[in-house]
Amino acid sequence: MTALILPRLQSKRRRSTALGTWVSAAFLALVTGAALLGPVLAPYDADEIDFAAIWAGPGGGHLLGTDQLGRDLFSRLLIGAGETLIGPVLLLVLATVLGVTIGVVAAWRGGWVDTLLARITDVMFAFPGLLFVVLVIAVFGKGPVTAIVALALAYAPVIAKYTRSLALSEIARPYVDAYRVQGIGGLGICLRAIVPNLLPALVGYLVVLFGEALMSLATLSFLGFGAQPPSSEWGLMVQEGQAGIIQGHFLPTLIPGAAIALVVIAVNIIGVRVADRLLAKG
Amino acid sequence: MVRALRRVGGMLLTLVIASFIIFAAMYAAPGDPVTFLIGNPENLTPERIASVRAQYHLDEPLLAQYWHWASGVVTGDFGRSFQYHQPVGDILAARVPITLSLVAYASILFAIGGIGLGVLAAVRRGKPTDTAIVGGTTLAASIPSFVLGIALVALFAVQLRWFPVAGAGSGGAERVWALTLPALTLAIGALAIVSRVTRQSMIEQFSSEHVEAARATGLAERFVVRDHVLRGSWGPIITMVALVIASMIAGTVAVETVFGISGVGSLLVDAINTHDFPVVQSVLLFMVIAYMVVTTVVDLLLPVLDPRINRTAVSA
Amino acid sequence: MLLEIEQLHLSFVAGDTPAHILTGIDVDVAPGELIGLVGESGSGKSTTVRAALRLYGDEAEISGRILLDGVDMVQADATEQRRVRASSVALVQQDPRAALNPVRRIGDSLAERLVKVHGMRRAEADERILTLLTEVGLTHPERRMRQYPHELSGGMLQRVVIAGALSTDPKLILADEATSALDVTTQAEIIAMFQRQIRERGLGMLFITHDLHLAGAICDRIHVLQRGEIVETLQRPGLFDAASHPYTRTLIESAPALARKGRS
Numbered sequence: 122m123t124a125l126i127l128p129r130l131q132s133k134r135r136r137s138t139a140l141g142t143w144v145s146a147a148f149l150a151l152v153t154g155a156a157l158l159g160p161v162l163a164p165y166d167a168d169e170i171d172f173a174a175i176w177a178g179p180g181g182g183h184l185l186g187t188d189q190l191g192r193d194l195f196s197r198l199l200i201g202a203g204e205t206l207i208g209p210v211l212l213l214v215l216a217t218v219l220g221v222t223i224g225v226v227a228a229w230r231g232g233w234v235d236t237l238l239a240r241i242t243d244v245m246f247a248f249p250g251l252l253f254v255v256l257v258i259a260v261f262g263k264g265p266v267t268a269i270v271a272l273a274l275a276y277a278p279v280i281a282k283y284t285r286s287l288a289l290s291e292i293a294r295p296y297v298d299a300y301r302v303q304g305i306g307g308l309g310i311c312l313r314a315i316v317p318n319l320l321p322a323l324v325g326y327l328v329v330l331f332g333e334a335l336m337s338l339a340t341l342s343f344l345g346f347g348a349q350p351p352s353s354e355w356g357l358m359v360q361e362g363q364a365g366i367i368q369g370h371f372l373p374t375l376i377p378g379a380a381i382a383l384v385v386i387a388v389n390i391i392g393v394r395v396a397d398r399l400l401a402k403g
Numbered sequence: 404m405v406r407a408l409r410r411v412g413g414m415l416l417t418l419v420i421a422s423f424i425i426f427a428a429m430y431a432a433p434g435d436p437v438t439f440l441i442g443n444p445e446n447l448t449p450e451r452i453a454s455v456r457a458q459y460h461l462d463e464p465l466l467a468q469y470w471h472w473a474s475g476v477v478t479g480d481f482g483r484s485f486q487y488h489q490p491v492g493d494i495l496a497a498r499v500p501i502t503l504s505l506v507a508y509a510s511i512l513f514a515i516g517g518i519g520l521g522v523l524a525a526v527r528r529g530k531p532t533d534t535a536i537v538g539g540t541t542l543a544a545s546i547p548s549f550v551l552g553i554a555l556v557a558l559f560a561v562q563l564r565w566f567p568v569a570g571a572g573s574g575g576a577e578r579v580w581a582l583t584l585p586a587l588t589l590a591i592g593a594l595a596i597v598s599r600v601t602r603q604s605m606i607e608q609f610s611s612e613h614v615e616a617a618r619a620t621g622l623a624e625r626f627v628v629r630d631h632v633l634r635g636s637w638g639p640i641i642t643m644v645a646l647v648i649a650s651m652i653a654g655t656v657a658v659e660t661v662f663g664i665s666g667v668g669s670l671l672v673d674a675i676n677t678h679d680f681p682v683v684q685s686v687l688l689f690m691v692i693a694y695m696v697v698t699t700v701v702d703l704l705l706p707v708l709d710p711r712i713n714r715t716a717v718s719a
Numbered sequence: 720m721l722l723e724i725e726q727l728h729l730s731f732v733a734g735d736t737p738a739h740i741l742t743g744i745d746v747d748v749a750p751g752e753l754i755g756l757v758g759e760s761g762s763g764k765s766t767t768v769r770a771a772l773r774l775y776g777d778e779a780e781i782s783g784r785i786l787l788d789g790v791d792m793v794q795a796d797a798t799e800q801r802r803v804r805a806s807s808v809a810l811v812q813q814d815p816r817a818a819l820n821p822v823r824r825i826g827d828s829l830a831e832r833l834v835k836v837h838g839m840r841r842a843e844a845d846e847r848i849l850t851l852l853t854e855v856g857l858t859h860p861e862r863r864m865r866q867y868p869h870e871l872s873g874g875m876l877q878r879v880v881i882a883g884a885l886s887t888d889p890k891l892i893l894a895d896e897a898t899s900a901l902d903v904t905t906q907a908e909i910i911a912m913f914q915r916q917i918r919e920r921g922l923g924m925l926f927i928t929h930d931l932h933l934a935g936a937i938c939d940r941i942h943v944l945q946r947g948e949i950v951e952t953l954q955r956p957g958l959f960d961a962a963s964h965p966y967t968r969t970l971i972e973s974a975p976a977l978a979r980k981g982r983s
Contacts, residue, residue, distance in 0.1 A: 247421045249694040250653035252687060256425060259675045259683045260432040336547045340657050343549045344672055356549075363553060363661075367568055371557045378550035386545040612817035616880075619772055620832040620887070621805025624797075630831065631820055708822070 142394045145387035152384055156202040163196035168351040176370045188362055188373040198377060201353035204265070205381070208347075208354070209334040212269045213327055216276035221323070223277065224284025225311050228292060238285065242278040251275075251337060258346045265354075268347035272337055276330065283326055287319045325392075325399045332388040339381050355381050407703050414699045418692065422476075425687045426469050429680045437461065476688065482681035486674070491685045495667065499689070501571050502655050502666035505589070508582050510648045513590035513597060518640060520594060521601025526628060528606055536598060544595035548654065552588040552661035559584060569663030585662040589654060593647045600643040604636035611635065637708050645701035649694040720786065721807075721891040721923040722748040722771065727783035729770050729947075737780065740766050741947045744783070748891060748923040753914070755934035756927045757970070758944035764927045767944075768893045772810060773800045788890055805836045809884035813896035815876035819868040826864030829883045837887060851882040855912060874905035881909070885916065891923045892916075899928065910937060931970040935959055943967045 155162070164184075171191035179186045185194040227235040245253060257271035291297075292315065300310045341347040342356030350357065355377040362374030437452050456462045460471050475482065481491035517540075524536040543551075560568045572581030608614055609632055617631045618624075655668035663669070667686050674682035729741040741763050748754045756764045769775060771785050773792050785792040788807035792800055812818045819828050826845065833844035845864070852860035855878040868876060877897065884892055894913070898906040914937065916922055928934050934941050941953040943966065951964040959971055 243417065244420050244424065247417050247691055247695060248653075248687075249650040249690065251656070252653050252690055255656070255671065255675065256428055256683075256687060259680075259687075260428045262433075263675070332545065336545075340547055340549055343547075344657060344660060345676065359550060359553065366553065366557055366561055369561060371561075374553050375557060378547075378553055382546040382550055385547070386542055389541070389545050612812055612814060613820045615769075615774060616810065616812060616818040617820070617831075618774055619804055619810035620883075621801045621803070621836050622832060623801065623835070626831075626835050630823075634822060635820060637822075 141390050145390040148383065148387045149391070152202055152206065152380075155199050156206045159199035159202050163193075163199045165193035165196040167197050167200040167353045168192060169196075176365060176368070176373075179372065185376055186370075186372050188358075189364055189370075194373055194376060197353035197358060198355070198380060201355050201358060201377070202380075204348060204352060205335070205339065205355045206384075208265065208269055208338045209331055212273040212276065212338065213330060213334055215270070215273035216280055217323070217327065219273065219277040220280025221284050221316065221319070224281040225288050225315060225319075227281065228285045228288035229307060229311060229315075235285075238278070238281055242282055245275065245278050251340065254337070254341065255346070258341070263346040263349070265342075265348045265352075268338060268341045272334060272341075276334065280323075280326075280330075284319060284323065287322055288315055291315050291318055322399060325395045328388065328392040328395050332385045332392060335381070335388070336385055410699060410702060414695050418695060421691050421695075422473060422688055423469060425684050425691070426472055427465060429684055430465055430468065432680070472684070476685075481685040484674075484679055484682050486677045486679040486682065491681050494670065494682065495685060495689065498665055498667045498670050501664060502652070502659070502668060504578065505571075505582050505585055505655060505659070505664065505666060506648065506651050508579070508586035509589035509593075509651060510644070512586055513593040513647065514644050516590060517594045517597025517644075518601050521598035521640075522605065522628070522633065524598060524602040525605035525609070525632070528602070528609075533602075537602070540595035540598050543591050544593075546592075547657075548588050548592050549657045549661050551591060552585065552658055555584045555588060556662070571662075571664045571666070582664075585658050585664060588658050588661070589651055592654075593651070597640070597643055597647060601636065601640050604639040605632050608632045608635045638705060641705065641708065642701060645697055649697035652693045652697075653690050720747055720749055721788060722746065722925065723784070723786040724767070724771060725784040725786075727767065727770060727781070727785060729766060729775075729782075730780050731778055732780060739947065741770065744944075744947075744949060746925070746942055746949075748925050750890065750921045750923050751917060752940070753917055753924045753926055753938050755938035755941035756925060756944060757929065757931050757934050757941055759929055759970075762944040763947040764944050765895050766947075768810065768895050768925065768927060771893070772804055772808065805832070806887065807889060808891045808893060809887065809889040811877075811880055811884050811892060811894045811897040813899055815873060815880045815900075816868060818880055819876065821868055823867075824864065825866055825868065825871075825879055828868075829864070829879070829886060832883070833886060847886060848882065851886055852879070855879075855882045855885075856908070857882070874901050874909075877901060877905075877909060878912075881912070885920075888920075889922070891925070893925050893927070895927045896929070897926075898933075899930070906933075913937075931967075931973075943970070 169192060171187065174183065174187050174191040175189060177183050177187040177191065183193050183195065185198070187193055188197070223238055227238040248256070253275050254268070254271040257274065258267055261267045261271075296314065297310060300314060305313070338347055339354075339356030339359075342354050343360045345360065348354035348357045350361070358377035359374050359381070362370075362372075362377065365371075365373050437455055438447070441447055441451060441455060460468050463471075472482065479492055481495065483489065484491050484494060487494060520536050520540065524533045527533045556568060560566045566584050567581050570581055572578040605628075613635075614627060614631045617627050622631075653668075655666055656671055657668070658664075659666045659668035660672055667689060670682065671686040671690075673679070674686065724744055724746040727741055727744040728739075730737040730739045744763075744767055746754065746756065746767070756767065758764050770779065770781055771787060771792065773781075773785075773795075775781075781793055783793065787803050790799060790803050790807075792803065795803070819825065826848065829848045830841060830844040833839040833847065834841055839847075848864065849860050852863055857863055857875060857878050863871070863875075863879065868879075871879065877900075881897075892913075897913075898909050901909065910933075913924065913926075917924055926934060926938060931941070931943070935953075935958055939955055941958070942949045943951040943953070943964065945966045951962060951967045953959065953962060953967070962968060962971060
């Protein structure tokens with residue numbers, strides 16, 4: 122799980138960067154719109170099978186054509202956007218709640234809690250890539266919920282480690298002592314002051330992780346471990362459409378594939394921008 | 404020497420913990436493995452269940468079972484596959500070489516391509532070539548490997564018919580040919596990180612005094628770049644290349660599935676789908692070991708490249 | 720003249736506003752001369768040397784005339800610049816530890832330019848380096864050639880760097896704070912060696928230092944540099960007595976004990 126190393130932006134590239142950010146933001150707004158309104162906008166049902174129109178090309182009643190069961194690709198793409206995007210959001214929310222709690226406690230308490238966190242991350246990092254997630258899925262069975270929880274468990278130590286380093290420098294600040302003098306307890310200080318102060322840096326980091334999380338979740342669905350039929354989650358669409366490749370029907374697999382790649386690219390462009398802003402703020 | 408021993412000791416300890424987690428996870432899995440072992444429900448007689456339990460040590464406590472399994476693994480006995488009813492060791496022996504050839508092929512591609520692009524970007528730093536390389540490789544890394552793989556199959560195997568659509572070929576030149584697209588898929592995702600580390604490491608070297616000194620002696624720029632800038636940059640580059648190779652062994656899961664290659668990656672996916680726990684355990688263990696061995700070996704070899712590290716014990 | 724710098728102006732183009740670093744520098748060095756270029760850090764003395772060798776890329780805008788062994792380095796193309804650097808001139812930097820590639824053996828570092836730039840055979844190059852290492856006062860020269868920079872002391876390394884500088888028979892040596900990082904005894908030894916080389920080989924040397932008194936003790940002529948401009952040139956005889964610029968006076972008074980010695 123190599124966190125992205127962000128490229129430093131040079132001043133010359135500002136103008137093109139700004140344009141890239143706007144295009145990315147507009148594209149993401151479009152996809153989010155589809156995710157929210159997909160079921161309303163879709164011309165067909167996501168699982169409306171039409172054996173008369175198997176592997177139909179674009180046009181002729183089907184904007185992007187149909188898949189191996191004659192289902193309308195455009196409708197499936199619109200309806201699947203919701204599940205594709207909400208998955209990474211859910212897993213990051215879960216991972217953040219876990220990670221921030223552990224990270225702040227480790228930084229605040231130190232001692233054995235801190236050591237335990239260090240050992241857990243060490244062992245987690247011994248499992249390269251998605252292997253830890255695959256292990257969890259092997260034990261608890263496949264399905265979207267397991268996939269999301271497993272990925273959240275994999276991301277939590279990463280977020281905890283990052284939170285811990287941020288929290289340590291925050292705790293060293295004088296205001297913490299000032300709160301203590303006023304008789305406010307540890308939990309109070311953490312919730313009222315420390316966590317809110319960590320949020321900006323954390324949000325920047327989460328934007329970067331979002332692209333990765335979306336890729337990971339889509340990969341799991343592609344392998345058959347995440348979303349299950351008849352869902353039209355994009356990773357699963359790529360897998361189901363793959364059968365048509367050999368007969369020259371590229372669209373059912375390449376369109377959802379391109380959609381995943383474009384969302385990740387757009388998120389990463391915005392992530393670089395956000396990280397850049399945060400660096401500029403110091 | 405002390406450093407090497409400590410490093411290897413640390414690796415073995417982590418390995419024991421990781422292997423225990425892998426084993427214990429399967430032990431904790433819901434459902435009784437006996438049902439998978441026997442298969443046909445009509446054979447589920449109490450006597451049969453008892454004999455299977457004894458055969459697979461299923462009625463012993465967790466630690467005892469782990470001991471049976473771990474001591475077996477050390478002697479090359481990985482247990483029997485529930486699914487194929489043959490020793491897992493034999494299955495692995497047939498599949499590991501394919502995965503390793505794929506990873507080796509991809510490693511050659513991404514190391515040459517990534518370092519080459521990084522050198523080019525560093526030499527042309529701040530110029531359009533640099534921007535194009537950094538931007539292009541970053542975009543490429545944003546495409547999930549399974550999407551990239553399918554796109555390559557569609558274009559080069561189905562449309563242009565240059566490569567086979569699936570499989571790993573039967574050996575020799577045919578195997579290299581068949582593994583080209585999957586190796587490319589793995590390699591393209593790694594270009595960004597490797598070229599960026601190369602570029603960064605070289606840019607730091609460019610401003611160092613010994614590079615200036617070399618240039619002041621009238622040395623041609625290509626020698627300055629090759630023998631001074633690049634020579635001083637190898638540490639971070641080799642470390643990153645090794646890290647990528649190590650993670651790539653796990654990355655074969657998606658790529659082998661896309662290209663229908665019978666390596667350990669696709670074996671893992673099959674084993675999970677059929678609840679073939681001995682196979683899942685063994686493949687996970689193989690991937691974790693491979694990952695740790697590669698990273699440890701590189702850590703130990705770095706001093707050979709940089710004579711200074713001998714004295715200042717750098718550890719991971 | 721080995722080096723003739725005339726009205727050298729240099730500015731760095733970083734961002735939108737160029738930063739002026741050097742304004743109208745004039746420096747000459749003839750064979751057998753030891754010329755001092757003195758100023759505090761940031762006064763532009765190192766920049767002058769690097770500009771003379773044309774070590775800056777597009778980021779520096781240069782105007783004026785820099786004649787190095789008769790070649791105008793401002794007008795010359797990259798190949799010509801490289802030829803001059805290779806044959807006529809050598810640079811000795813302040814920190815020998817930074818100047819030598821840390822991952823290469825000393826013998827390889829020194830032989831490199833002889834083999835790759837001057838087309839010498841390796842055995843021949845090694846022989847020459849061995850002679851020079853002895854000449855600059857290093858013991859066990861064969862062993863030194865097989866060692867890495869981190870295995871030698873700073874003083875020994877500076878001797879190695881100087882042997883490397885002399886290996887191509889340059890006519891001019893640019894010594895950029897070449898003795899500043901060394902202890903007093905080693906400094907004296909290295910300077911004595913410099914003076915011997917200048918005498919025996921008829922070298923010219925531009926000696927850059929922040930230490931006006933050191934320069935006063937050894938240089939034939941001293942240019943005092945402040946904020947990229949030569950504010951005063953001190954000539955022998957007389958040297959410090961003729962100093963009139965307030966900045967030079969401050970530099971002289973900053974170490975009174977040595978100042979008296981320099982005046983004697």
